[in-house]
Amino acid sequence: MSTATFTTYHQREGELPLVLRTLAYFITGAVLSYPLTVMEGVVGGALGSALGGLLGRSLAQSTLRTWVIGVIGVGGLIIGRFISALWAFSTWTKHLLGPAEMLRIGEFLTLFLTIAPLATLLRAFSTRFTPFSILEVAAIAFAFAGLVIEHRNGAIHRPYALADPILARGGDPSSALLGIGALATITLALLLLSEEKLRRSLLQLALFLVFLLSIIGITQVTGLPSPPPTNDGLRLRDDDSRGASQAEQNQRFDGPDFRDDYTSQNRSTPLAIVLLHDDYSPPSGAYYFRQDAFSQFNGNRLVRATLRGADPDIAPGFPVRPLNIEGAPSESILRSSVETTVGMLGEHARPFGLEAPVAFIPATNPNPSRFRRVYRVRSAALTADPVALLGRRAGDPSWSEELWRHYTRAPDDPRYLELAHSIVSSLPSPLREDPYAQALAISNWLSKNGIYSLRSKHAGAPDPTADFLFGDRKGYCIHFAHAAAFLMRSLGLPARVGTGYVYPEAARRGGSAILLSAQNGHAWAELYLEGVGWVVIDVFPEQSLDEGIAPPDEDLQRLLAEMLRGTQILPEDGSEPPVPIEQLARTWLRQGLAVLGHILLALVLAMYLIKVWRALIPLFARPEKRARLELRAALDRLAELGITRPRGLSREAFALRLEAEFPSLLPLCRLAEAAYFGSATPPQHERLRALRTSLSKERSRKAPLWRRILAWLDPLSWLQAR
Numbered sequence: 001m002s003t004a005t006f007t008t009y010h011q012r013e014g015e016l017p018l019v020l021r022t023l024a025y026f027i028t029g030a031v032l033s034y035p036l037t038v039m040e041g042v043v044g045g046a047l048g049s050a051l052g053g054l055l056g057r058s059l060a061q062s063t064l065r066t067w068v069i070g071v072i073g074v075g076g077l078i079i080g081r082f083i084s085a086l087w088a089f090s091t092w093t094k095h096l097l098g099p100a101e102m103l104r105i106g107e108f109l110t111l112f113l114t115i116a117p118l119a120t121l122l123r124a125f126s127t128r129f130t131p132f133s134i135l136e137v138a139a140i141a142f143a144f145a146g147l148v149i150e151h152r153n154g155a156i157h158r159p160y161a162l163a164d165p166i167l168a169r170g171g172d173p174s175s176a177l178l179g180i181g182a183l184a185t186i187t188l189a190l191l192l193l194s195e196e197k198l199r200r201s202l203l204q205l206a207l208f209l210v211f212l213l214s215i216i217g218i219t220q221v222t223g224l225p226s227p228p229p230t231n232d233g234l235r236l237r238d239d240d241s242r243g244a245s246q247a248e249q250n251q252r253f254d255g256p257d258f259r260d261d262y263t264s265q266n267r268s269t270p271l272a273i274v275l276l277h278d279d280y281s282p283p284s285g286a287y288y289f290r291q292d293a294f295s296q297f298n299g300n301r302l303v304r305a306t307l308r309g310a311d312p313d314i315a316p317g318f319p320v321r322p323l324n325i326e327g328a329p330s331e332s333i334l335r336s337s338v339e340t341t342v343g344m345l346g347e348h349a350r351p352f353g354l355e356a357p358v359a360f361i362p363a364t365n366p367n368p369s370r371f372r373r374v375y376r377v378r379s380a381a382l383t384a385d386p387v388a389l390l391g392r393r394a395g396d397p398s399w400s401e402e403l404w405r406h407y408t409r410a411p412d413d414p415r416y417l418e419l420a421h422s423i424v425s426s427l428p429s430p431l432r433e434d435p436y437a438q439a440l441a442i443s444n445w446l447s448k449n450g451i452y453s454l455r456s457k458h459a460g461a462p463d464p465t466a467d468f469l470f471g472d473r474k475g476y477c478i479h480f481a482h483a484a485a486f487l488m489r490s491l492g493l494p495a496r497v498g499t500g501y502v503y504p505e506a507a508r509r510g511g512s513a514i515l516l517s518a519q520n521g522h523a524w525a526e527l528y529l530e531g532v533g534w535v536v537i538d539v540f541p542e543q544s545l546d547e548g549i550a551p552p553d554e555d556l557q558r559l560l561a562e563m564l565r566g567t568q569i570l571p572e573d574g575s576e577p578p579v580p581i582e583q584l585a586r587t588w589l590r591q592g593l594a595v596l597g598h599i600l601l602a603l604v605l606a607m608y609l610i611k612v613w614r615a616l617i618p619l620f621a622r623p624e625k626r627a628r629l630e631l632r633a634a635l636d637r638l639a640e641l642g643i644t645r646p647r648g649l650s651r652e653a654f655a656l657r658l659e660a661e662f663p664s665l666l667p668l669c670r671l672a673e674a675a676y677f678g679s680a681t682p683p684q685h686e687r688l689r690a691l692r693t694s695l696s697k698e699r700s701r702k703a704p705l706w707r708r709i710l711a712w713l714d715p716l717s718w719l720q721a722r
Contacts, residue, residue: 018057024140025053025119032143033111041107048116055116056123066128073121080113234478234499234521236291237271237348255294255303256478256499256523258464260457268550271346272501273560274354274514277339280381282355287503287514288524288536290314291352295496297409297489300463301482302497307406311496313534315351319360319375328358329533334384343371343564352500353377356533366566374564382535386440392529394435395494407494407528413466416490424491435493439527439537442487446480449473452544477523480539484525488537494528498536507551513561515552607715611636614718618688624675630688631672632721634665634695639721640711641703647722661702664694 029049033042059069087093087109093102122139126132234256274289282288293311294302305311312327331337340354341363351360354377361376395404410416423445424438431437456475461467465482468475481497488495502522503514524538614636618629635645638658645654652673655666668691699708711717 018054022050022053024136025123026050028140028143029115029119032115032139037107037111038104040104041111044108044110044112045115048112048114049119052116052119053123056120056125057127059120060124060127066125069124070121073117073124076117076120077114080117084110084113234523235349236352236499236501236521237346255301256497258301258456258459258478260455260459268517268519269346270515270517270556270560271344271520272348272352272516273343273345273557273564274516275341275343275561275564276512276514277341278337280336280338280354280383282505283382283385284536284538285505286538287505288355288498288522288538289352289501289503289516290355290357290498291348291350291500293496293498293526293534295407297411299411301465302485305406307403309400309403310406313356315353315357315360318351318373319362321362323360325357325359329356329380331380332531334382334388334532335380336383338379338381340377340379341564342373342375342377343560344373345371345560347372351375351377354379354381355536356380356382367563370560370563380533382532384532386436389436389529389532389535390431390434392436392532394492394530395528396530404494407496408489408492410486410489411463411466413463415466415470416486419469420487420490423487435527436529436535438491439484439488439493439495439525439535442484443525443537443539446484446539447542450475450480450483450539450541450543452476452480452541452546454546474545477539480541481523481525484537484539488525488527495537496526496534497523498526498534499523502538504549509554511558511561513557515557515560517552519549604715607718611715611718618692626688627668627672627675630692631668634668634692635721636718637695637699638662638665640708640714640717641699644720645722662695662698664691664698667691668695 026046026049030042030046032049033045037045059072064072084106087102087106093105097105122132122135126136292304293314294304295311296303296305296307313325313329315323315325329335335356337358338354342352343365351357351373353360357377357379359378361378363374363376365371365374395407399407420438420442423441424432427434427437427441451472451474453474454476456468456479458464458467458471458475458479465479465486468479469483469486478497485495485497500522501516501520502524503516503520508514522538524536526534527537528534614629615633618626618633621629631651635651638644643658645651649657651669652666655662655669659666668688671688671691703711
C-alpha cells in the first residue's frame with residue numbers, strides 16, 4: 001500500500017471519528033475483561049484496547065510493510081506475557097507492595113499487555129484491508145456475548161458476577177442485561193459512525209440513543225418479553241396459532257395436535273414457578289399440573305368438549321376473584337387438600353393447578369416485571385395408594401346417558417377393542433373386570449411396547465393414533481395419551497386426555513419450589529373412578545430415541561421462588577443485607593448529578609478564563625505575535641454580537657465585507673497577515689492600540705451597552721470566531 005493511500009485515509013478520518021472508534025475499542029476491552037478479572041484488570045483491558053487501537057492506526061498509516069506490523073504485534077504479545085510472568089513470580093514486588101496490591105497490579109498488567117497488541121493488530125489490519133473490518137464487529141459481538149451468554153434460556157441468575165450484586169439488593173438482573181444490550185448497540189454504532197462526518201455522526205448517534213431509550217422505556221411499561229413459543233402442539237400457551245393465517249387457524253382442531261418431526265427448541269426456557277404450601281408427595285412419584293382436558297371425539301382425535309356438563313373441572317379462565325371449580329373432587333380419605341402458588345413467567349391460555357384444582361384465587365404479584373400472572377390454587381390431590389383404587393366402578397352414577405357416550409366414544413376401528421382385550425386378558429382373573437386394573441395394564445403394555453420419539457410420522461394419517469398404535473409405535477406424549485384413552489374407551493371405560501406439566505418429585509431435592517419449563521409440557525390419559533374423580537393414567541415408555549427431561553437449575557429455581565415469595569436474598573454470612581438497588585440508584589443519581597454540576601461549573605469557569613485570556617494576551621505578547629493576537633481578539637468581540645466569518649471566506653475578504661461598519665478591521669487584518677508571513681518590521685504598539693480603540697468605538701456604535709454586557713456574559717461566544 002502506498003504512502004498516498006495512507007495520506008488519503010488520514011485526511012478522511014478526522015478527530016471525531018478517531019474519538020468514536022477509540023471509545024468503541026475502550027468499551028469492548030472493558031466488556032471483554034469484566035468476566036475474567038477484578039476491576040483493575042478491567043481498567044487495564046479497556047486502556048490496552050484503546051491504546052492498541054490508536055497504535056494500530058498509526059502503524060497502518062506508516063510506510064511499514066504489513067508483515068512487519070504483524071511481527072510487531074506478535075512480538076508485543078510475547079513480550080507482554082513475559083513481563084506479566086516476571087511480575088507474577090517476582091518476590092520483591094510482593095514484599096514491597098503486599099500480596100493484594102501485587103495481584104491487582106498484576107491483573108492490570110496482564111490484561112493491558114495482552115489486549116493492547118491484539119487490538120493493535122486488529123486495528124492495523126482493518127485499516128489496511130477493508131474486509132478485516134468485519135473482525136472489529138465480531139470482536140464487539142464476542143465480548144458482549146461472552147458477558148451474557150450464561151443468561152440464555154431464562155437463567156436470570158447468571159452470569160453470577162453480574163447478577164449477584166443486583167439480586168442481593170432486591171433488583172432484577174434483566175434491567176442490567178437490557179443496559180448491556182443497549183451498550184453493545186451503542187458500541188457498534190460508534191464503530192460504524194466513525195466513518196462518517198461530524199454532523200451526520202452526531203445525528204445518527206443521537207437517533208441510536210433515542211431508539212434505545214425508547215426500547216428500555218417501553219420494556220419498563222410493558223414488562224419483559226415473554227419466553228419464546230414452544231410450538232409443541234399441546235396448546236398450553238396457545239403458541240401454535242401464532243404466525244398462521246386466519247384460514248389455517250379456523251381449520252385447527254380445538255385440541256392438541258399430532259406433529260411430525262417435532263423439534264425440542266426452547267424446551268429448557270422457564271415458564272412458571274410453583275410454591276408448595278403443604279408437604280405433599282404424589283403416589284405416582286410425579287406432580288401433574290392439569291391445565292386443560294379433551295374428551296370429545298371428533299372422528300380423528302379428542303378435542304375440547306362442547307357438550308354441556310362435560311369436563312366441568314377445567315377452569316374457564318384466569319380468576320379475577322376466588323373461583324370455585326364445579327365438578328372438582330371433594331377431599332376424602334383418598335385425597336388431601338394441597339395449596340400452591342403459581343407464578344407464570346410466560347402467558348398461558350388457561351390457569352393450571354396441581355392435579356385436581358378445587359379453587360383458583362388471585363394473588364398479589366410481588367414482581368410484575370418478572371411474573372405475568374400470580375394466583376393461588378387449592379387442590380384435592382390424590383394421596384391414596386394405587387391398591388386403594390382397585391375395586392371401584394368407572395364413571396359417575398349421576399351422569400346422563402349422553403354424557404356416558406361422550407366419555408366412551410372411540411374410533412370404529414375394531415383393532416382397538418381386539419388389542420384392549422388382548423392386553424387385559426393377561427391380568428389375573430379377579431382383576432380382568434376391574435376398571436383401574438385394566439387401565440394400568442394398558443399403560444404398562446404401552447410402556448413396554450412403545451418407543452418415545454419426537455420424530456414421528458403419523459400426522460398425515462386419517463387416524464394418527466391408529467397409525468401409531470398399529471404401526472411402528474414411535475411417538476411422543478400425545479400419541480401415547482390418545483392410544484391409552486382410545487383403548488380404555490373401547491372397553492367402555494370413561495377416559496379423556498389431560499394436558500399440562502409433569503414434574504418428577506426427585507427434581508425437588510427436598511425444596512418447596514417447582515420450576516416448570518417447556519420440557520415439562522406433557523399430555524396423559526385420565527380415567528374416571530366413582531368417588532375418586534379423574535385419575536391420571538400416564539405412560540412412561542421404556543425405550544426412547546430422545547434425551548429425557550433435564551433436571552432444573554437449582555439456583556434458578558430457588559431464586560425465582562424467593563422472588564415469588566417477595567423476599568429479599570440475604571447474605572449467607574449473616575451480615576446486614578446490602579443497600580436496596582432503588583436506594584443505591586438514587587444515591588448514585590444524586591452523586592452523579594452533583595459531579596456533573598461541578599464539571600459543568602468548572603467548564604463554564606474555564607470558558608470564561610479562556611475568553612478573558614484571549615482578550616488580554618495581546619497586551620503582553622511579543623511584537624511579532626501581537627498583531628495576530630489583536631486580530632483574534634477583535635474577531636472574538638465581533639462574534640459576541642453574532643458577526644462571524646463564514647466558512648470558506650478569508651479574513652481579508654471578511655474585513656472588506658464589513659469595511660463600512662468596521663473600517664478598523666481591514667488594516668488590522670493586513671497587519672496580522674504581514675506579521676504572519678514574516679514582515680521585517682513588526683507593527684508598532686501604538687498603531688495596534690489605536691486600531692483596537694477605534695474598533696471598540698465602532699463596536700459601541702453597532703450595539704448598545706446592554707447588548708455588549710450580555711455578550712460578555714456568554715462564555716462560548718469565542719468558539720464562533722474564525
